[in-house]
Every structure is written in structure tokens, then in C-alpha cells.
Amino acid sequence: MAASLQASTTFLQLRSTPNGANAEGVPKRLTFDEIQSKTYMEVKGTGTANQCPTLADGVDSFAFKPGKYQAKKFCLEPTKFTVKAEGVSKNSAPDFQDTKLMTRLTYTLDEMEGPFEVSSDGTVKFEEKDGIDYAAVTVQLPGGERVPFLFTVKQLVASGKPEAFSGDFLVPSYRGSSFLDPKGRGGSTGYDNAVALPAGGRGDEEELQKENVKNTASSKGTITLSVTKSNPETGEVIGVFQSLQPSDTDLGAKTPKDVKIEGIWYAQLEQ
Numbered sequence: 001m002a003a004s005l006q007a008s009t010t011f012l013q014l015r016s017t018p019n020g021a022n023a024e025g026v027p028k029r030l031t032f033d034e035i036q037s038k039t040y041m042e043v044k045g046t047g048t049a050n051q052c053p054t055l056a057d058g059v060d061s062f063a064f065k066p067g068k069y070q071a072k073k074f075c076l077e078p079t080k081f082t083v084k085a086e087g088v089s090k091n092s093a094p095d096f097q098d099t100k101l102m103t104r105l106t107y108t109l110d111e112m113e114g115p116f117e118v119s120s121d122g123t124v125k126f127e128e129k130d131g132i133d134y135a136a137v138t139v140q141l142p143g144g145e146r147v148p149f150l151f152t153v154k155q156l157v158a159s160g161k162p163e164a165f166s167g168d169f170l171v172p173s174y175r176g177s178s179f180l181d182p183k184g185r186g187g188s189t190g191y192d193n194a195v196a197l198p199a200g201g202r203g204d205e206e207e208l209q210k211e212n213v214k215n216t217a218s219s220k221g222t223i224t225l226s227v228t229k230s231n232p233e234t235g236e237v238i239g240v241f242q243s244l245q246p247s248d249t250d251l252g253a254k255t256p257k258d259v260k261i262e263g264i265w266y267a268q269l270e271q
Contacts, residue, residue, distance in 0.1 A: 029054045032073070032236065032268070050105040052077040052266040055238050058231035062162035065232070066120045069269040074112035074131065076153065076241060078263040081139045083147050083247070085257060096260050099139035099147070107135045107151055116269055124165050128156040134172070139259075149247040149259050150174045153223060166224035173216040174248035187214035187251065215252025221245030225265060235269045 027046045032053040035043070043049055052075035082096040101107075112131030118124050134152035141147060150172060158167030177187030184191045193212050223243040230237040241263055246256035 027051070031056050032266075047105055050077070050108045052108065052110075052238070052264055053236075054266070055229050055231055055236055057234075058229045058236070060229055062124070062227040062237065063230050063232050064118050064237070064269060066118045067271060069116040069118065069271055070113065071116040071126055071267045071269055072113045073110075074114070074128070074265070074267040076109040076112075076263060076265050078107055078137075078151065078261045080262040081137070082260045082262075083139060083141060083257050084260070085141055085143075085145070085147075088143050096258075097141050099141055102138040102140050102146060103136070107137045109133055109135060109151070109153065112153070116267075122162070123160060124162055125159040126156070126165070126167075128153055128169070136174070147247050147257055147259070148174060149245065151243075151261060152221070152245070153243070156223065158223065158225060162227040164224055164226050166222060169221050169223060169245075171219045171221045171245050173218060173251065175216070175251055177214065177216045179251065181211075181214075181251070185212060185214065187216050211253050213252065215249070217252075219246050219256070236266070237269060238264065238266045241265050 027048050029051055030038075030048060030053060035048060035053055038048070053073075081099050081101065083099055084094055084096050086092055086094050087097065110132050112128055112133050114127045114129035116124065116126045133154050134150055136148065137151050138146055138148040152169065152171055154170040154172065156167055156169040158165050160166055178189050180186045180190045185193070221244060223241055225239055225241045227237055227239040229239070241261075243261040245259055245261070247259050248254070249256045
């Protein structure tokens with residue numbers, strides 16, 4: 001996966017919007033200071049608010065000295081969403097399919113923070129503790145099926161070499177336990193069974209039970225991050241990432257699909 005991340009670094013840095021998003025009028029990627037210098041009206045409606053900052057100066061490697069840092073302004077901006085599903089043609093094996101973005105440009109995770117440690121052997125470790133660490137996204141497969149999922153890196157613990165450090169994270173349920181489906185059924189409220197369900201225990205049959213018994217259990221995802229540029233003077237670091245996580249299960253009624261997310265990331269390290 002490390003080789004794949006390095007090979008796609010240039011490609012991902014050139015992309016500004018994921019598949020399906022309108023690329024017309026995409027603003028130039030700005031540095032953190034340039035973004036901070038703009039007013040609300042200068043940013044409004046331009047797409048800049050959905051972008052992670054870039055680096056104007058620095059070195060093409062991770063140049064921070066060993067020590068304990070605090071990662072702030074940690075930002076993850078997806079540039080491509082693919083979903084593992086069967087192809088449009090018959091008898092095609094399941095593979096990751098390109099998708100069309102159906103939601104607005106509100107999918108970037110930002111303002112995340114947590115401890116970031118650089119060991120003497122050159123390895124790094126990051127723990128995500130707080131921030132805007134989830135975003136509801138819906139994409140559409142070539143066949144027309146729409147796949148909602150919760151893009152997140154909650155409770156991420158990633159470690160390894162700066163060229164490719166990875167870890168697992170928590171993927172909460174897309175909907176909460178108090179959400180009611182069209183038949184009024186919910187996890188912590190609502191009906192137990194669908195209204196007017198035939199008698200004779202049909203509500204307990206396997207194909208109906210998963211619709212009646214709502215499941216809000218969390219699942220796991222994994223992510224690999226790679227550093228492409230850093231500036232120890234300003235404390236900034238940028239790179240690319242590849243994440244793999246499950247899609248929405250409709251509260252346990254559907255089998256989740258694998259969603260692969262690729263993009264760029266940015267963070268500021270402070271001691």
C-alpha cells in the first residue's frame with residue numbers, strides 16, 4: 001500500500017474534487033496563512049472551505065526531530081471515492097467501482113487534534129482525540145445504486161514510518177438508535193414489528209428480523225497516511241491517504257459495502 005500511495009501522490013495533489021463533483025471554477029489550493037487572511041465573503045461559495053491547506057515551502061520528506069508533539073488543524077480531504085460492488089455487465093466479479101458524488105462539498109474532516117509522537121528510530125504515532133471527525137456522504141454507483149456512508153477517523157491510532165503509517169479507527173452507525181424507519185421501527189423507540197405483519201411469528205423470521213431488530217453497533221475501518229512534504233519551521237506537514245471502511249447498513253438490515261477513500265491531508269505539529 002505504501003508504494004501505491006507514493007505512486008498516486010502527484011495525481012491526488014492535482015485533483016481538487018472527488019469523482020462526480022463539479023470541477024468548474026475550483027479555486028487554487030491555498031496555504032494556511034492565505035486562507036486565514038481571507039474574509040468570510042471571500043471564501044463563501046468558492047469551495048475553499050472544503051479544501052485542506054497546502055505548503056508553499058518545505059522539504060519533500062518528514063523533517064521533524066524526535067519528540068512529543070501535539071497535532072492540530074488535522075485535515076482530511078477526499079479526492080476519490082470508490083465502492084466495491086459488482087460491475088454493470090453480467091457475471092463480472094466484484095471490484096472497486098468509480099462513483100458519482102451525490103452530496104454537497106461538505107465531506108472534508110477538519111480541526112482534528114491529538115498527540116503526535118516521533119520516535120528516535122524514525123517511526124511516528126498519532127492518536128485522534130477531538131475535532132470534526134465525521135461527515136455523512138452519499139455516492140452513486142454506475143448502475144444507479146446509491147451508497148451512503150459515514151466518512152470518519154474517530155479514535156484513530158496510526159503508527160509506522162512517515163512514508164506509510166497506518167491504523168484502525170471507529171466507524172459509528174450511520175443512523176442513531178432513535179431513528180425511525182418508514183414503518184415506525186427504531187432501535188430505542190418506535191414499534192417492535194411492522195404494523196399489520198401477518199400472525200404466526202413471521203416477525204421473527206430471519207429475513208424480517210433484521211428489519212425489526214435495529215442494530216446501531218459500530219464497525220472498524222483502516223487508513224494509511226503518507227507524508228509528502230513538511231516544514232519544521234512552521235510546523236506544517238502534508239501528505240496523501242487511503243482509507244477503507246464499511247458503508248451504511250440501514251441499522252443492520254443491509255450488508256455493508258467496502259468504501260475506499262483516497263485524498264490529501266494536512267496538519268500542524270506543536271511541541
